[in-house]
Amino acid sequence: MRCPFCHQDNDKVVDTRTSDDGFVVRRRRTCCACGKRFTTYERVETTQIRVIKRNGQRVPYDRQKLQQGLERACWKRSISDTQISTLIARVESDIDSMFETEVESQFIGERVMQYLRELDQVAFVRFASVYRHFQDANDFTQELTEMLEDPDDVLFTLKSFRNPPKLRFPKANKGKKT
C-alpha cells in the first residue's frame, strides 16, 4: 500500500482487527520511509451486496438491471451514457458508504430518483412511475405535483414515451402555474 504522506510503497502492518461483526478488516500500517501511520479497510465489494426487495426476498445487486431501467427512463432525452454511468456510480458510492452487506431496494430507488430529478424531470417521472408502481397511486401523484416545476409540461412530454406511464394528476393542480 502506497503511503498517503510520502507516496512510498513500503509499509508494514502493525495492527489488524475486524469491526462491524467481522465484515470489515481494519489494518493499521506504518510507513517504513517516513514513519507516519495510516489505516486501510477491507470490505465486501458493492457488486457483492444483496438487495432486500419489498417482499423480503434477497437478490444480488444488479448494476445491469439498474442501467437498463435508467436507459429506458432516459429514452430520447438528452442524457449521455456518461451521465447515466455517473449517476449509477453516485448511487453505488452511497450504498458502499452506508451499508455493508445488504441494502433495501427502496434506498436504491430513492437515491436514483433524487439524482435523476436533478438531471431531467421527464426521465425522473418515467423512472418514478415505474418504481412506485406498486405503491399508493394517489400519494405518488401528490408527491409528483409538489416536486415538479411544471407537471403539465412533463405530462405533455411523456406522450412521446413509448409506453406512457399511467399518471393521474389531481384536478386541483391543473392549470395552476407558479
Ligand SMILES: [Zn+2]
Ligand atoms: Zn511515508
